[in-house]
Amino acid sequence: MHDLDIRREAMRLVASDRSLNSVSRETGISRATLRHWRTHGITPTSIGAQPLRTEGPAYPYLLGLYLGDGCLSAHRRGVYVLRISCADAWPGLADACERAVHGVRPGGAVSRVQRQGCTEITSTSKQWPVVFPQHGPGKKHERKIELEPWQQDIVDARPWEFVSGLIHSDGCRITNWTERAVNGVRKRYEYPRYFFTNTSADIRRLFTGTLDALGVEWTESRRRGGAYNVSVARRASVALMDAHVGPKS
Template sequence: MYDLATRRHALSLLDHGRSLNSVSKETGISRAAIRAWQVRIEPLPRMNQTQCTAPPDPAAYSYLLGLYLGDGCISPHPRGGYHLRIACADAWPGLIEQCRAAILAVRPSDKVYVLQRQGCVAVTSYGRHWPCLFPQHGPGKKHERRIALDDWQQEIVDAHPWEFIRGLIHSDGCRITNWTTRMVGGVKKRYEYPRYFFTNKSDDIRKLCTDTLSKVGVQWTITARGSDPFNVSVARKESVALMDAHIGPKY
């Protein structure tokens, strides 16, 4: 894990004529990482009126935003433009199709294709406006930098909260069935109950999730994975029923 200052220092050595090998040996950073930083280190553009317009389908955008914050990334193309990639597990073909449909609704003029990876596919779209549509991108992993919505994004999420929550759950969440046993009249009986989880290392992304859940009346708790509070849990019967009505399981 390297911060932005470390990345810029390595690139500055290259700018002063040093070879990739010598910079790698001096800094202890792999050549592959430094090579990737050469195209990713500079900030990408944010939305303004001269760059791109607001998404034509705000509900689809809200869903896609949730998918992006969970399992998405943006990377520049060497010849210009950018790739948006959303990782979707092979086990959920319906999710792959929903992701593809959301991308087309947000950017009807951009093509969408699927790249097979081990255990998953990357639903991918090339275009020039993905960075300004998702200004949360940047160098490094999402949980290593601040994630906050722009005002125009928050307005869309406020107008379409369930679509945003659905995107988060479909990317980094799940609906499971827990069970427990109780003694009733001297007989051990098994009881099952469903619950939802959203798991993400980013404190900021988890807060976006919980803030939106609270706005729609869903009660939630934070549970730890080991010593880290990575899990948002929805277990109360009324809240699970509300989630079922608007989210439902992956398929």
């Protein structure tokens, strides 16, 4: 396993007309691997005999779920366990999460572990830290979270899948209501809105930055307990969210 910085440096050396033999001796990377990267690229989709797939809609959706309610745990022999918690109040969420994991790791085993009030979707691979480089010690809101350039390219290409993953993990669609007097008669009016709540300012910025790119208007407010809510309430913006995201199921 080699991280992106190592692969970029190796390909810089290869591009400078160095032989594969000399680059291999300097970096410790096999000639076969260097040749593969030169031909197929150095993004995570090119790693290993059974590569994790970052192309298509599954990865940006799973990235949103991971940033919201996911984590990686070191297992043994360099293997990591991806765990994503899905609230039992929305049983369709666990199904959607499982489909996304299969989409990123085709052919790999996916398990469900029942916890109090939620179901953990789990999958093991040595490559999870490569496709989720946001992994690190401590809680996400206590450390810097930012996307790698290749991840940002994927989010820019499939922003609604990313937004859907974030909403389906740490967000919701609700219906508020109010009463108004019209010609002396009180009438009830209902209006939907979306909320996204996450303590990490970096993750909220990833969410709101993607909304900005999509033309979705939002506001932010602090709630009791320290977490922040991002609210989408304007009618046109809610309609966009309904068309591309929708409520949890």
